[in-house]
Amino acid sequence: MDPIAQKPKVIIRHCDEYDPERIREIIREGLEELDLRPRGRTLVKPNIVASGPLFENAYTRPEFAEGVLRALQDRDDGEMEELAIGERCGITVPTRAAFEGADYNPMIKRVGVKQYFFEEEQQVEIPLTHEGRLRDYLFTPEPIARADFFVNCPKFKAHPWTTVTFSNKNYIGIQDDRHRLIDHDHRLNEKIADLQYIIQPEFIAIDAIIAGEGRMLTPIPFDMNLIIMGNNQVAFDAVCCALIGIDADTVDHIRFAKERGFGTTNLDEIEITGDVSFDDAKKRGSTFRHGLIRVEKYFEGTNITAYAGSPPDAEKTDYCWGGCPGAIEEAVEVLRLYDEQCDEKMARLHVVFGAYRGPIDAKEGEKVVFIGDCVNYDGEINGDTVSIKSLYKDRKTKDPYTAKHDDIFLKLASVKKQIKQHQGVQIIRFTGCPVSVAEQVLFLAELGGTHNPYTDPGSNRDFVKNYVKWRGVTALKRLGGEAYQKHGPTCRGDARPAVPGQLSPPTPAE
């Protein structure tokens, strides 16, 4: 069934516990109501951006995924060749570690489905030809490009870069790091809209039993007691937005997807059913706080003072919602989780983004950190004349074919080295576009004097074990030169994977 051609329907169901059997029943009924049956290569994509006990509200819970997988098995009438679950979690973290931390592995074994770690799979080129695209092609893992029946299973959460992360935004996890980081900047919303051309889900089921309020990696638990299902991603997100009092047309990535023909945000054109009325569901979401807060405001009252100027393409936006400023907000929240005294311990810091033109009120001994390729500044700091030039490279110079993976341990070493070299120097700059959450966690911990999660013995053991496996597997695959598999892709319109040979190997092990 074409998820775009048919009338969109969203089903709102009550569910107040993570009971896989109850979730299975609700999802099965949803599939029945939408008249959907899995077929061919069926792939479920949860959101496991981060996991483990400290991030327990950040990810689609395994009980939820189990219910979805078992319901798909229930609905199989012999047309399903493969049932799989796949994800690319947060940048730099091995997806193996994310699955393990979220306790997915015993469930996957129990249900008997295939597991994909997207960064370990071959990457398939998808050409783009639509008006307003950021680039002419992008890459996605082979299991996504070849899925015949794609199921999107996001977590209902707020997001500091994109207001919310529901179904459309969950697509940021259908690229490996080196491709995901391209355009993950002030044009992030357009990137998310471009990703829609890769594939459209035929079924969407969001884990809104305990939603995540305020933030993305470290959200505050918010009881919605809902499972929401649908058959069109834009319409689905429009309903989810309405539940928390947001007009979906004000959320750029959803509006862009609508404008490109992927669905409607007009609630009058969406059939809404279920055992919870739309009005009752809206009451449940009425106090939900989304995450869009400018960095200057975010750090008010803390030891960090933030200054943000315009990113490049100032005619499009005066703030980089998709890159470095949002990443530092998430980075600080991560540090707070690992160190209860983070805010008290944090050294006085000044952090600067974009083309900042105002004063920087840094006293002697207070570090001023310029963050990102696009940061630029001409002025006086503590009596000294300071000139920081933009190193931003136009996106046309960033070719997905030659994009390189950033190794977290090399990053760790480089951040440490840079900080050592700048001891006693007031100004320090970290380059990148974006400078990721992981890097900002590293330098904030080092400069701020808080506990460093990357040296935390508990989480580090599993991280290193899974990192070694990831690197080993990708090295073997590269040596083996995986064969191209010719399957009919489920891409929309002209977004067909390219001819055989236009493949990129799994993330290299350099």
Ligand code: SF4
């Ligand atoms: S360097 Fe950072 S702030 Fe500047 S455009 Fe890139 S992601 Fe945005």
